[in-house]
Amino acid sequence: MLRSSAFILATLAMFALPAAAQDSISGSSPTTPAGNDDQTDGTHHAVDLTTTPSSSSPEHASGAPVARARQRIGDIELDGVLDEEAWRLAEPLTEFRQREPVEGAPPTQRTDVRILFDEEALYIGARMYDELGAAGVTARRGRRDTDNGSDYIYIALDPYHDHQSASGFGINPTGLRYDDQNDDTSWDPIWAVRTTIDEQGWVAEARIPFSQLRFRPGSTDPWGIQIERYINRLNERQVFSFSRLNEQGGPARWGHLEGIATPSTIPDRLELLPYVVAQAETHANIDADDPFAEETTGLFRVGADLKYQVTSSLTLSATINPDFGQAEVDPAVVNLSAFETFFPEKREFFIEGGRNFGYGNFWCFTCSNVSSLGMLFTRRIGRSPGGLRFADDAGDYYDAPSQTTILGAAKLTGRTEGGWSVGVLNATTAREIADVRLGTEDLEQEVEPLTNYFVGRLRREAAGGDLNYGVIATSVVRNFDDPVLSTMMNRHSEGLGFDTEYWWNERTYHLIAQAAFTNISGHPDAIDRAQRAPARYFQRPDRENGTNGLFTDSYDPTLTRMTGYGWYTRVAKDGGDWRWEAALNGRSPGFENNDIAFLTRSDYIWALANLNRVWNTPTSWYRSIWATVGAQNEINYEGDAISRQVHASAHFQLPNYWGTGFYTQHRPGVLDFRRTRGGPVVAVDDEYYVNWSISTDPRKSVRLGFSPERGWNEDGGNFTGFDFDIAWTPAPAVSLTLGPSYSISNGESQYVTTIDDPTATDFYGRRYVFADLHQRTLSLNTRMNVTFTPNMTLQLFAQPFISSNDYSEWKEYDRPRSSERLVYGEDVGSTTTVRTNEGRTVFVDPDGDGPAEVFWFDEPDFSLRSLRGNAVFRWEYMPGSTLFLVWTQDRASFENVGD
Numbered sequence: 001m002l003r004s005s006a007f008i009l010a011t012l013a014m015f016a017l018p019a020a021a022q023d024s025i026s027g028s029s030p031t032t033p034a035g036n037d038d039q040t041d042g043t044h045h046a047v048d049l050t051t052t053p054s055s056s057s058p059e060h061a062s063g064a065p066v067a068r069a070r071q072r073i074g075d076i077e078l079d080g081v082l083d084e085e086a087w088r089l090a091e092p093l094t095e096f097r098q099r100e101p102v103e104g105a106p107p108t109q110r111t112d113v114r115i116l117f118d119e120e121a122l123y124i125g126a127r128m129y130d131e132l133g134a135a136g137v138t139a140r141r142g143r144r145d146t147d148n149g150s151d152y153i154y155i156a157l158d159p160y161h162d163h164q165s166a167s168g169f170g171i172n173p174t175g176l177r178y179d180d181q182n183d184d185t186s187w188d189p190i191w192a193v194r195t196t197i198d199e200q201g202w203v204a205e206a207r208i209p210f211s212q213l214r215f216r217p218g219s220t221d222p223w224g225i226q227i228e229r230y231i232n233r234l235n236e237r238q239v240f241s242f243s244r245l246n247e248q249g250g251p252a253r254w255g256h257l258e259g260i261a262t263p264s265t266i267p268d269r270l271e272l273l274p275y276v277v278a279q280a281e282t283h284a285n286i287d288a289d290d291p292f293a294e295e296t297t298g299l300f301r302v303g304a305d306l307k308y309q310v311t312s313s314l315t316l317s318a319t320i321n322p323d324f325g326q327a328e329v330d331p332a333v334v335n336l337s338a339f340e341t342f343f344p345e346k347r348e349f350f351i352e353g354g355r356n357f358g359y360g361n362f363w364c365f366t367c368s369n370v371s372s373l374g375m376l377f378t379r380r381i382g383r384s385p386g387g388l389r390f391a392d393d394a395g396d397y398y399d400a401p402s403q404t405t406i407l408g409a410a411k412l413t414g415r416t417e418g419g420w421s422v423g424v425l426n427a428t429t430a431r432e433i434a435d436v437r438l439g440t441e442d443l444e445q446e447v448e449p450l451t452n453y454f455v456g457r458l459r460r461e462a463a464g465g466d467l468n469y470g471v472i473a474t475s476v477v478r479n480f481d482d483p484v485l486s487t488m489m490n491r492h493s494e495g496l497g498f499d500t501e502y503w504w505n506e507r508t509y510h511l512i513a514q515a516a517f518t519n520i521s522g523h524p525d526a527i528d529r530a531q532r533a534p535a536r537y538f539q540r541p542d543r544e545n546g547t548n549g550l551f552t553d554s555y556d557p558t559l560t561r562m563t564g565y566g567w568y569t570r571v572a573k574d575g576g577d578w579r580w581e582a583a584l585n586g587r588s589p590g591f592e593n594n595d596i597a598f599l600t601r602s603d604y605i606w607a608l609a610n611l612n613r614v615w616n617t618p619t620s621w622y623r624s625i626w627a628t629v630g631a632q633n634e635i636n637y638e639g640d641a642i643s644r645q646v647h648a649s650a651h652f653q654l655p656n657y658w659g660t661g662f663y664t665q666h667r668p669g670v671l672d673f674r675r676t677r678g679g680p681v682v683a684v685d686d687e688y689y690v691n692w693s694i695s696t697d698p699r700k701s702v703r704l705g706f707s708p709e710r711g712w713n714e715d716g717g718n719f720t721g722f723d724f725d726i727a728w729t730p731a732p733a734v735s736l737t738l739g740p741s742y743s744i745s746n747g748e749s750q751y752v753t754t755i756d757d758p759t760a761t762d763f764y765g766r767r768y769v770f771a772d773l774h775q776r777t778l779s780l781n782t783r784m785n786v787t788f789t790p791n792m793t794l795q796l797f798a799q800p801f802i803s804s805n806d807y808s809e810w811k812e813y814d815r816p817r818s819s820e821r822l823v824y825g826e827d828v829g830s831t832t833t834v835r836t837n838e839g840r841t842v843f844v845d846p847d848g849d850g851p852a853e854v855f856w857f858d859e860p861d862f863s864l865r866s867l868r869g870n871a872v873f874r875w876e877y878m879p880g881s882t883l884f885l886v887w888t889q890d891r892a893s894f895e896n897v898g899d
Contacts (some may be wrong), residue, residue: 001577035297048527050737065241066253067093067225071113072123078193080205082114082125090114090125093227097242100235101623103616107238109136109201111229113153119263119373121209123170126153128229130201137202138699139173141733143874145185147706148735148819149699150174151232153204156254158224159215159262163465165224167213171204173197174732175790186351189213190880200338211269214313214414218264225257232699234659245616245624247575248507252465263311269881270307270522270736284316284891291437292399305349312423314414319349322406329888330802332866334777336532336750337602338677343379343679350378356423357457359472359497360514363570363581365610366628366649368665370585373514373568374473376455377598381427382406387485394445395438404448405430421470423457431481446482449489453596454550466507469500472516476595488529491522493595508575514568518593521561534674535602536589541764542680542816543673544638552590553637562735564591564602579612589637604642608632623653626721640671640681657697664690671817676768677751680816684749685714695725701728715819719745739781747773749821752860761814761854768844769857770821771811774898778802782869791876798869798889805862806898810844833859839896861898867891 002757070090077084085566093113098105098250109130128151130136142148150172157167167189170178175195189212196203215223227240241255271409279299286293303321310316330343345351362372380819391398409427416422432448434464452475459470474495480486497516503509520530531538531552538545538555546553552562566590572581587602610630615622627650634643644667651661669686688711695705705725712718728736750773760767779801786794810831814820825831829846840859846852 009368025640031166064096067091067113067115067227067240067255067257069117069122069257069259071261072116072118076116076123076205078205078207080196080203082127082203082205082349083507087114087125089621090116093240095228096229096238096240098236099242099245100237101618103245104242107229108234108236109231109238111153111227111238113145113227113240115257117260120211121207122157122213122260124155124204124206124208126155126204128153128201128203130231133199133201134197134243134548135195136231136233137173139197139202139573139732140176140729140735142172142176142735143785143787143793144177144188144790144876145179146176146785147178148172148176149232149729150176150860151202152178152230154178154228154230155206156251157213158226158254159213159250161222161224161256162419162461163224163250163254164461165214165415166251167451168207169206171195171206173202173204176787177641177790181353182355184352184355185393186348187353188880192879210312211266215262217262217266217312219262220260223257223260224251224254225857226251226254235699246614248503248510248578252503252507255305263739266309266312269307271307273306273881274304274305277303278730291398292397292435302785310412311414312812314412314416315353316410316412317349317407319406320408322347322349322409329797329868329870329890331781331799332779332864332868332892333803334775334864336773336805338674338751342598345378347378349409350381353411353423356413356421356459357425357455357472359457359470359499360516360568361501361512362568363510363512363572363574364583364608365426365579365581365612366630366647366663367583367608367610368633368645368647369643370606370632371600371606371633373497373566373585373600374597375474375495375593376596378425379598380476380594380596381409381453382429385432385434386489387445387447387482390482390484391434391436391445391447395436395441395443397437398434398445400434400447401432404432404451406538411528419460421457421459421461423455423798425453425455427453430452431479438558446480446485449481450479452477455596455736458672463502464869466503467501469519470498472497472499474593474596484522486523487525489522490520490530490595492528493520494518495593495596498794499741501779506575508573510570510574512568512570514593516566516593518565518591519561519563520595523535524558524560527559527562530562531557532678533592534677535592535594535599536675537678538589539678539845540673540680546589546637550858551588555589562590562592564588566591566602577614577616579610579614581610583608603636604634605637606632606634606643618655621655623655623657625653626651636673638673642670642672644668644670657699658695660692662690662692664688669819675749675751677754679754679766679768680763683817683819686820687711687713701729709729713748715748715821717746717748719743733786735783737781737783739779741777741778741779741781743775745773745805747775752807752810753857755855757846757852757855757856759847759850763813767812767855769844770783770805770811770813771860774806774808793874795872795874796869798867799872801864801866801868803864804898805860805864807860810842812846859896861896863895863897863899865893 057210068091072086074086076086076847096107096111098107112127114125138151140148140150152170152172154170158165166182168180171181171193173195175193177187177193191212193206229238243249243253281297283295287297306318308316333341335341355719357376359375360373385400385404387399391400407428407430411425413423429448429451434445434447436443436445455474457472459468461468476493478489478491495518499514500512546555547558551564568585570583573579586605589603591602593599610628612628615625629648630645636642645665647665649663653659669685671681672684673681691709693707696703707723709721721740726738749770752769752771755767757767758765763827783796784796810825811823813820814822822828824844829848832843841856842859843854845854868890870888875883877883
């Protein structure tokens with residue numbers, strides 16, 4: 001897959017003016033030199049910076065340190081050598097304090113940072129002294145935005161000084177760049193850096209155009225600033241604005257950057273990235289009777305991404321026929337539950353600026369079996385067509401797209417002059433048609449309707465960033481041509497959420513409160529499908545139905561709309577050595593936003609309490625300890641206890657920088673209204689789980705991690721797993737990681753099928769068949785990164801995956817609300833297994849000489865073997881312009897055997 005062309009380069013040179021490259025900076029000409037192609041040898045001779053006036057970091061009245069920027073006078077050559085007069089005249093920042101390894105102590109190595117600006121850009125000149133000279137510097141190459149264990153200098157800026165905004169710029173000794181905006185590492189601004197390593201340590205010289213930042217135009221107000229230096233060989237982390245390890249940090253505790261005069265206007269910033277994708281796929285084991293099967297298929301696609309700076313603080317991004325070819329592949333999994341597997345978003349268009357859409361932020365020291373009140377999951381946009389089964393039912397063969405085409409998407413992100421953070425996203429996906437062959441006749445079947453997705457998010461900060469509040473609104477609208485398709489998809493889906501967050505007492509205490517409301521509407525069959533979904537199972541025969549007033553709580557197959565609400569609230573002490581938290585999290589039975597979010601469960605009220613203790617003062621046997629004990633409880637809206645848990649965990653950092661820790665939990669027996677997949681409530685026995693982990697010093701060239709785990713319950717089920725992490729850096733430009741894992745589980749209550757049987761009166765005329773499941777899974781996640789220059793990298797990923805699943809001991813529950821089970825052929829009835837051409841069929845007589853009829857089902861044993869991987873070559877051949885070459889491999893085999 002090829003992304004980019006000569007047209008890309010020409011277009012960017014025309015429109016992305018900040019990307020023009022020069023190495024010499026004079027006057028006010030817009031320049032952004034490219035990053036290092038390689039580390040220089042440091043033969044330049046720098047001006048003696050120690051002779052400048054020492055006004056380093058005076059303390060602000062509030063206790064925060066103050067840095068001062070100076071307007072650039074004279075030329076600067078961005079070469080990683082601070083030998084110009086402009087740098088000598090700048091005021092140095094030299095007062096830093098350690099956060100680690102000796103909290104609050106003076107740094108062992110001197111750091112000198114200077115800041116300049118002109119009408120176009122901000123300049124950073126940093127000298128990192130090392131008593132061992134070049135020998136003391138850990139310099140490893142890597143891909144942009146990766147932490148590869150090198151030394152680094154990191155400058156974080158809060159141009160609005162609202163204690164919320166954050167744009168970070170990190171540099172390592174090889175010129176590797178790390179940048180993030182509000183923790184969003186997909187943000188890739190156009191900026192330049194040069195580095196050198198010499199007999200005094202190393203130097204970084206950077207230019208950050210104002211066009212890449214968000215700020216108040218024509219202002220001389222102070223900015224927030226934090227500077228952090230990390231020295232790998234000493235594990236030393238020193239900061240400009242110090243806060244203790246047991247305090248909540250972030251922009252609220254940063255220093256002040258004074259003296260900057262921002263430009264009154266920003267030149268129009270238009271970035272246009274057209275692209276061409278050529279794709280070829282090869283398929284094995286072609287069915288000769290399938291008219292759509294081809295050994296090789298090709299694809300040629302063109303499109304464009306556009307980004308426009310509407311104001312200094314608002315950015316409009318748009319995409320037409322977006323190219324998501326370079327996205328990383330999802331790992332293989334085996335999921336035998338009723339819920340879908342969550343895979344995170346990996347498409348850069350949707351990731352960038354994601355914090356502007358953030359809602360449902362979830363905190364806990366230790367918790368499980370719970371999720372945030374999320375209102376947006378962008379992987380719903382461009383998903384796999386939802387009506388493929390209609391194409392399968394319509395004929396003998398069909399050909400359909402694997403993903404829905406995104407016709408176009410646009411988003412507006414940033415901040416208004418009134419202090420509101422804004423995120424607006426709109427995307428439209430195409431109507432997708434499958435070609436169907438029925439006998440000799442060719443048909444068409446709609447498998448995905450024309451759909452529009454909308455998200456609007458507003459958030460405002462107050463009280464110096466200690467208070468913020470906001471609202472989010474979502475909408476999905478589908479336009480059906482085929483009335484059959486409308487029976488399985490909602491025509492409309494809307495959501496509305498409110499949230500607030502408050503810190504007090506020097507950001508020691510913390511409150512989060514959120515509430516959301518949802519509505520779906522459409523054909524009665526589509527709403528019935530939502531009512532019967534695993535998230536709620538309204539159709540359960542023993543369910544005590546409520547009412548369908550303002551919020552839906554009663555099963556009614558004639559409904560054309562369903563409404564619900566959810567909430568999350570947490571109050572906690574998040575600072576100090578002793579900490580605590582209490583939280584409530586709930587979803588009403590009718591809460592449903594899965595059309596644009598990720599929801600697995602509703603109909604619950606979950607409560608948590610935790611006590612936490614932190615030790616940050618090193619001793620002879622540990623450097624730090626984090627320990628938590630707590631409990632949680634969960635009920636559904638009928639009042640049944642569906643989850644209880646007590647837990648404890650601790651993590652230790654040892655004096656040699658190894659880490660070790662454990663987590664253990666006990667879950668007393670409760671009721672489970674989802675285990676029978678729409679049938680009556682049954683009970684589960686007590687469960688236990690313990691996990692231990694150990695990892696070696698992360699600074700070393702070889703890093704090892706090992707994490708065994710063990711779980712068991714009182715009905716005989718058990719689980720054992722082993723996870724390994726192996727990381728090796730054989731050379732500064734090469735890294736290899738291996739993640740082998742192996743697990744064995746023996747489940748006693750794996751759901752198999754449901755059989756209608758009027759004699760099963762205790763279970764309302766149905767039999768719910770379960771089995772023992774012996775499962776073994778082996779996988780090996782393998783990654784290799786090769787860095788040719790900071791702007792040219794090769795990334796390789798491969799995951800061999802094998803899973804065998806052997807079912808046996810067919811059984812049913814003795815009665816509702818009980819954990820006792822009856823095994824066919826031992827406790828009741830009999831079973832016979834017959835081998836067929838397709839596999840094996842199990843015949844069950846559930847009551848011997850009783851009135852129940854014999855039923856049968858195909859034995860569900862299976863083995864899955866797969867190999868997934870990709871290779872991504874990335875070359876940023878000029879600032880802001882990148883060439884991708886992507887190769888993807890996906891092989892799999894599935895057999896109806898469990899050995």
